[in-house]
Amino acid sequence: GNSVTQMEGPVTLSEEAFLTINCTYTATGYPSLFWYVQYPGEGLQLLLKATKADDKGSNKGFEATYRKETTSFHLEKGSVQVSDSAVYFCALSASEGAQKLVFGQGTRLTINP
Amino acid sequence: DTGVSQDPRHKITKRGQNVTFRCDPISEHNRLYWYRQTLGQGPEFLTYFQNEAQLEKSRLLSDRFSAERPKGSFSTLEIQRTEQGDSAMYLCASTYRGANTEAFFGQGTRLTVV
Numbered sequence: 001g002n003s004v005t006q007m008e009g010p011v012t013l014s015e016e017a018f019l020t021i022n023c024t025y026t027a028t029g030y031p032s033l034f035w036y037v038q039y040p041g042e043g044l045q046l047l048l049k050a051t052k053a054d055d056k057g058s059n060k061g062f063e064a065t066y067r068k069e070t071t072s073f074h075l076e077k078g079s080v081q082v083s084d085s086a087v088y089f090c091a092l093s094a095s096e097g098a099q100k101l102v103f104g105q106g107t108r109l110t111i112n113p
Numbered sequence: 114d115t116g117v118s119q120d121p122r123h124k125i126t127k128r129g130q131n132v133t134f135r136c137d138p139i140s141e142h143n144r145l146y147w148y149r150q151t152l153g154q155g156p157e158f159l160t161y162f163q164n165e166a167q168l169e170k171s172r173l174l175s176d177r178f179s180a181e182r183p184k185g186s187f188s189t190l191e192i193q194r195t196e197q198g199d200s201a202m203y204l205c206a207s208t209y210r211g212a213n214t215e216a217f218f219g220q221g222t223r224l225t226v227v
Contacts, residue, residue: 049215100169
């Protein structure tokens with residue numbers, strides 16, 4: 001079946017540091033890939049997405065590239081801010097049928113000033 | 114539209130009691146999903162509706178769980194004879210039918226079974 005594996009957390013960085021959160025997936029067919037973010041006390045929000053191989057999703061300074069050859073969708077940001085502290089979830093959805101999301105376990109990110 | 118809303122936000126119940134949660138999706142969305150999230154884990158799919166039809170249920174959804182979406186608008190998730198293992202955050206999401214459309218999530222209902 002489909003699955004997503006994320007880099008284990010928690011991750012703690014200083015402000016302006018470079019961020020990478022690794023995500024790899026297993027899927028049949030051609031899934032779409034997503035990063036969702038959950039800020040403290042809030043619901044899940046879509047951060048970015050990519051729908052086919054070599055697509056790059058980007059938003060709020062975050063980027064991730066859909067790499068079919070390595071089945072990866074790593075999240076990166078060049079300079080993190082305190083306000084980026086949150087839990088980040090990598091997810092996929094199959095291209096057919098229910099298009100339900102399959103999530104990784106989440107990575108808690110804390111940015112210190 | 115204020116997005117997906119869920120009610121209640123928190124529920125504490127005694128083991129063996131029945132509980133019901135409500136989800137109001139974004140009004141023009143025809144697909145509605147329920148997920149369950151336990152501490153330290155990502156959300157897991159439970160079931161989904163397209164309009165009023167329940168089209169898929171996960172193996173996670175035991176016979177004690179039932180979901181409805183009358184008239185294709187709001188949805189309810191009922192858990193009968195609750196067990197401590199049912200303690201989790203229950204999330205609702207809605208979306209348009211169609212490939213690659215964004216799912217919008219509610220803030221969830223946190224259930225604690227004591």
